Amino acid sequence: MTLKPLLLAGLLLTLGACAHVQDHPALRSVQIGSDAAMMLNELARVAALSPDQRKRELAALEGGRIDDVRRFQAAALLDREDSVEALERGLKNLNALSGIDERAQPLVEQMKKSFRARIELKVQAARAQELQDKLEQIKALEKSLQQRSTPPARP
Structure with missing residues (x-):
């Protein structure tokens, strides 16, 4: 009695392994080698890296002459700095791509707009801090x- 269910389960597993799985139509519409998909995957991968891993990868990329893929990887790594x-x-x-x-x-x-905006924000923040420090010095001098x-x- 217990042999029949086990035999049936084994037979179904064997037949299931031989079945042909069809590709999903949505996956066929995306080209595996497209630049957009590769770039999005690279951004997701870099986002998951630790700061030490990012520094190591960036140091390895900056060693010599690099192609567009490596340039984008370096830009994605530098985006986190x-x-x-x-x-x-x-x-x-990014401009060299x-x-x-x-x-x-x-x-x-x-990404270029983001880099430019962040650079401008950092420069403005540094300038604001510099002006704030000078203002504090002037107030101290006035006092x-x-x-x-x-x-x-006199008493």
């Missing part, structure tokens, strides 16, 4: 001058 210099290098890498298809072009343009000009009170 906070310094203005890193953002400028990332923008330079030459052979990208029309579906990837909007992604690259958005010390007021204290000097006031005659000491």
Whole structure:
């Protein structure tokens, strides 16, 4: 009695392994080698990396002459950095891209806009901090001058 269900389960598993699985139509419409899909996958991969892994990969990419794929990888890695210099290098890498298809072009343009906006924001923040420091110095100087000009009170 217990042998029949086991035999039936084994037979069904064997037949299931021989079955031909059809491709999903949605997957066929996306080209595996398209620049847009590759770039989105690269952005997702870089987002999942730790800071140390990003630094190691960036150091490996900056070793020599690189193609468009490597330039985009370097730009994606530099996108995660906070310094203005890193953002400028990332923008330079994006500007050097030459052979990208029309579906990837909007992604690259958005990344360029993002780099430019972040660079501008960092420069403005640095300038605002510099002005704030100067304002504090002026206030301190004004306070010390007021204290000097006031005659000491005699008891």
